[in-house]
Amino acid sequence: MSHFSPTAAVSYFFNYFLMKGVLVTIGLTVAAVVGGLILGMGIALLRMSSNPVLAGAARFYIWFFRGTPLLIQLVVIYSGLPQLGIKFSVITCALIGLILNEAAYLAEIVRSGFMAVSAGQREAAWALSLSPWVTFRRVTLPQAFRLMIPPLGNSINSLLKATSLASVISVEELMRRSDMLMQEHFQILEVYAAATAYYLILTSVWDAVQRRLEKHFGRSSAAKTRRVRTSAPVAQASVEARA
Amino acid sequence: MSEISMTTTEGATVEPQLREVPAVRMEAVYKHYGDFTALDQIDLKVAKGEKIVVCGPSGSGKSTLIRCINHIEKHDEGLIYVNGVELDHQRKNIDAVRRDTGMVFQSFNLFPHMTVLENCTLAPMTANGMSEAEAKDLAMHFLTKVRIPDQAEKFPGQLSGGQQQRVAIARALCMRPKIMLFDEPTSALDPEMVKEVLETMKKLAEEGMTMLCVTHEMGFAREVADRIVFMNEGKVVEQAAPKEFFKHPKSERARTFLDQIIH
Numbered sequence: 001m002s003h004f005s006p007t008a009a010v011s012y013f014f015n016y017f018l019m020k021g022v023l024v025t026i027g028l029t030v031a032a033v034v035g036g037l038i039l040g041m042g043i044a045l046l047r048m049s050s051n052p053v054l055a056g057a058a059r060f061y062i063w064f065f066r067g068t069p070l071l072i073q074l075v076v077i078y079s080g081l082p083q084l085g086i087k088f089s090v091i092t093c094a095l096i097g098l099i100l101n102e103a104a105y106l107a108e109i110v111r112s113g114f115m116a117v118s119a120g121q122r123e124a125a126w127a128l129s130l131s132p133w134v135t136f137r138r139v140t141l142p143q144a145f146r147l148m149i150p151p152l153g154n155s156i157n158s159l160l161k162a163t164s165l166a167s168v169i170s171v172e173e174l175m176r177r178s179d180m181l182m183q184e185h186f187q188i189l190e191v192y193a194a195a196t197a198y199y200l201i202l203t204s205v206w207d208a209v210q211r212r213l214e215k216h217f218g219r220s221s222a223a224k225t226r227r228v229r230t231s232a233p234v235a236q237a238s239v240e241a242r243a
Numbered sequence: 244m245s246e247i248s249m250t251t252t253e254g255a256t257v258e259p260q261l262r263e264v265p266a267v268r269m270e271a272v273y274k275h276y277g278d279f280t281a282l283d284q285i286d287l288k289v290a291k292g293e294k295i296v297v298c299g300p301s302g303s304g305k306s307t308l309i310r311c312i313n314h315i316e317k318h319d320e321g322l323i324y325v326n327g328v329e330l331d332h333q334r335k336n337i338d339a340v341r342r343d344t345g346m347v348f349q350s351f352n353l354f355p356h357m358t359v360l361e362n363c364t365l366a367p368m369t370a371n372g373m374s375e376a377e378a379k380d381l382a383m384h385f386l387t388k389v390r391i392p393d394q395a396e397k398f399p400g401q402l403s404g405g406q407q408q409r410v411a412i413a414r415a416l417c418m419r420p421k422i423m424l425f426d427e428p429t430s431a432l433d434p435e436m437v438k439e440v441l442e443t444m445k446k447l448a449e450e451g452m453t454m455l456c457v458t459h460e461m462g463f464a465r466e467v468a469d470r471i472v473f474m475n476e477g478k479v480v481e482q483a484a485p486k487e488f489f490k491h492p493k494s495e496r497a498r499t500f501l502d503q504i505i506h
């Protein structure tokens with residue numbers, strides 16, 4: 001075979017079997033983002049806590065999951081844990097692995113978002129007698145969230161592609177189903193062209209969503225352009241020095 | 244009680260403001276940052292309606308002093324009473340004190356993601372349970388007072404520094420504080436905007452607000468302050484009426500300080 005058949009590629013693109021794989025990929029991504037965000041926020045809170053044991057545990061978690069490949073994590077959960085008598089379904093294994101891994105990244109994103117909100121904002125809220133909940137919900141969170149959107153977007157983009165690793169533990173998502181089609185028909189380029197197109201569509205749709213979010217939450221970003229005078233000359237000077 | 248003492252014995256009548264609970268009373272207050280003593284045995288009494296200007300060299304503890312009064316900074320030792328409520332680190336007392344005090348910061352600290360109006364209505368609605376309509380009326384009342392009612396729908400970042408600081412004052416006033424604390428409210432402003440903020444503060448002073456202002460605006464101090472509190476190295480070095488303080492500073496440190504800032 002020394003040619004590429006566009007029609008075959010198109011037919012794989014509309015292959016029902018492959019489309020179902022796309023849905024599994026989307027499902028894995030959404031579940032991992034939601035689960036990862038919830039767990040990640042918890043870990044970020046622990047990481048910021050003044051209790052050294054809790055903060056240390058959160059640091060260890062982040063260090064561990066960011067320091068090892070997702071592939072190993074998935075394989076250990078899928079094939080290693082049964083050795084200890086712990087066994088989950090394939091899809092559960094994939095979700096556990098993806099959520100645990102994503103949470104480590106999101107925890108750092110959440111934490112840096114909150115750290116970037118100036119202490120003055122919280123002090124102003126206290127001085128106004130706002131309750132801790134209102135301070136969090138109306139003052140800190142919206143500002144932190146706005147700062148989190150760009151790194152959050154990147155992380156979700158990576159996650160979308162990282163779900164393909166679940167194919168290794170036989171989750172029938174887009175990648176795995178592409179492999180299956182390929183082994184059946186031996187049209188390697190055609191099948192992967194279809195899969196590549198799906199990944200590009202998914203990441204592009206997410207990019208568009210991310211831009212909308214940035215626009216929506218950045219509606220008052222003009223606030224960032226005018227700075228308090230005391231800090232301006234310094235910032236200005238450093239910009240000029242680099243130029 | 245005070246009324247009884249006034250009517251029974253003629254000779255024992257005390258000056259009204261002396262009988263009153265002071266707005267702020269600090270007794271032997273200390274604040275440490277590690278080994279560093281930021282407040283070193285502060286004794287200070289501020290009567291209701293009194294206007295105090297706190298000045299002193301950089302790092303002398305002016306901000307720390309004023310921030311201890313609404314417990315944004317925790318003092319380590321000593322007693323602080325605000326309108327008779329002891330700031331003893333108990334939640335309910337801290338809340339009570341914060342309701343009585345408003346604070347204006349050097350860097351404004353407006354909430355950048357909310358409009359000017361939302362900045363002003365947030366606390367009245369969430370902390371005082373006011374309806375949105377009531378809170379808006381209240382906010383417009385104070386925004387009018389600081390002369391920027393037309394900017395209500397803008398975001399803080401769209402305003403000049405002077406306008407932002409006036410919004411910050413209005414926002415604090417919306418909680419109807421009895422004491423206003425200012426920490427260098429004009430230090431971050433371009434010179435041409437300093438005046439509009441000082442005018443607003445003067446107006447507030449004329450209405451009888453109790454005020455503690457950290458500021459190096461000596462013209463303002465001369466005109467508005469009842470008393471100048473001069474700090475150095477965490478201590479209150481001297482306190483005097485502005486006239487007295489500017490003409491005859493008692494300490495050497497105050498003399499050199501005045502020489503530096505007046506030139």
Ligand SMILES: Nc1ncnc2c1ncn2[C@@H]1O[C@H](COP(=O)(O)OP(=O)(O)OP(=O)(O)O)[C@@H](O)[C@H]1O
Binds near residue numbers: 276300302305308
């Ligand atoms: N959070 C902190 N940790 C450690 N040291 C602090 C902290 N806050 C203030 N200090 C120190 O306490 C001292 C008093 O600070 P403070 O901010 O009260 O001074 P200030 O009189 O307001 O000075 P300025 O005119 O520069 O605003 C300074 O030496 C400062 O470095």
Ligand SMILES: [Mg+2]
Binds near residue numbers: 306427
């Ligand atoms: Mg200061």
